[in-house]
Amino acid sequence: MDVFDQATELERLDRESALVRARASMDRGGPEWINGVACCRECGDPIPQKRLDALPGVGLCRACQEERENSNR
Secondary structure, eight states, X not given: OOXXXXXXXXXXXXXXXXXXXXXXXXXXXXXXEETTEEEOTTTOOBOOHHHHHHSTTOOSOHHHHHHHHHHTO
């Protein structure tokens, strides 16, 4: 294995590790439904449909998710 192969493998492992950490930090409880609208379980704000489409079952709005991730660092 040459230097380029090693670098490629290290990059792949780093990417996989980042994905595992991101998935572990995601809230798996799903949104709170208020009057038929998916809302953040932390702040109660509606979760945009684009976020729900990108991350099915997400329970936190982007701001609350970022706050949670930053507090875990």
